[in-house]
Amino acid sequence: MPKDYSEDLKNFFFNEQNKKKQKELEERYGMVSNGESEEATPELMNNFLNYVEQYEKAYKNAEEKKIIEIIGYPEFKKLEDLNPGEVLTELERVLDIYAEHSIIIDIIEKDDVTDEEFYKFLTEELTEHETYHMQIEGMTANFIYEEFHPSKKLDAKDAVKFLSWPLFDRNEEGMDTWLSKENLVFNGENKSLSQFKNELLQLIPENVVNHDIVYKNFDLGEVNKVETEFVIEYKSTQQEDEKSKVKILNLLFELEEDECDGFVIRVCNKQ
Template identity: 30%
Template sequence: MKKDFDDDLPLSFDPEEQLRMENQLLELKLKAEFGAQTFSGGEVPAEVQNTFLKNVLEFENSYLQSGEIKICDILGNPVLKSEPELEDRELEISLEEVNKLLLAHNITVDFGSSYNNRTKYKFITEELFAESIVHTGVPAMMMHFIYEEFHPDHKTDLFNKAKNFITAWFEKEPDKILWEMGDRIMFPGGTALTKEQIMQKLLITFSSYTGFSECKYVISEINFEISGDAGIACIEGAVSYGASINDQEAIAIQGNFKLYFFLEYGWWDIFYFIFPGFDFP
């Protein structure tokens, strides 16, 4: 039977146009088969887009075809002593060997706080090894695991977020401040501001001063309540800093601050705050 068209014919006889059309087809394929949203165009060269889209398609196909497998199976089911069986020096050596084995299979484990070697070894060999994951087998793809995702340390997490907020304020970095915030921020009266509106307020506030000096802060209280997967928290403390206007003598700004957080999907976001030097509309 004679075909009405040739599948091997190029999409266009113009190489650049052919590459552009191929990218569009790849985007449509990713969206239709995997629901993936891609954004092409701009200043990114078509060749770079093409390579990126093909890599994404390869990953999605590998992910779809891969079944779940335990991490210990990926590692070849190593025979290891349990944590109680090891003396301190033996455990230190075994932990180092286990980490090398994980890294050899492109797996890393991060610990957000300081934990002793026994806690680390016990977690890796008893919990992480038993974890089932979808293993795509894509070369050079690293798998990162965080201890706190298995054992949340909410107090430390909240402390760090408050510290990040305050430090970003002193350094006049609104982008970093917004990183700690939710999509909408409440303010007195019950009205909400979007991140974009808060950004504009911060830019106006920071543009009023040439710089901050003698910056000090203390975090005095961290209170939180967890119910299921949701939670609410309040961090209180005090700050003091000097705000310079046109390189003149700094104006002293000081007072108490409050940061209110909401926990959703394992992430704490600020939804309301009181901070010396910032006035809501």
């Protein structure tokens, strides 16, 4: 494209290219277009569509391979052959090998996984995992330890966190997913689903600006309990120049497992 193109002509050029590219992607790969984004420039949209095309081509030709093959069959030391002082150094070396092949692995609940457990996972378990290998410059394959070793603590956090989103949006229907459908109890009293949601909503002030959840304690066994502190920033009116206030809610939740092996909330006690 000539360097002296005006901005309007350049945008016209990219818009025409984008229309053509979107049509090709729809015909070849069934991509559904929602129209052009008002926030994205024609040039940015063009870069995005080119990346989508590159991804679709790579996915179509991708082969299912074991991770050990993708990273080139490196030799890893056995955990039992390492001295305690060597584990962290070897762990970092293994992670570097994965990163060199655009594979990133992380742990969400880091305090619950020892270096030894993580090392064993990386060198003995993840290596045998099969995945579709796509070679796209700048693209990484990402794995989370908890995908392979589910964490009850993480599931409990998710139940509370995901309930809080529709709760603070005052979306009662959205709250249903994270609440038990029977035997609900609020502050020691049995409640119907609608009553339980109403009790929760009454705890939340109007005009919430922001909120955070502090997980203070977990008791995950026969009865699964999570002690939380909700830090709620809000305004008493809708005036923009008003200073925010802070409300602290200490809530103890009791959870039960659902059919998807996660948690839903059955009991809430205000402390």
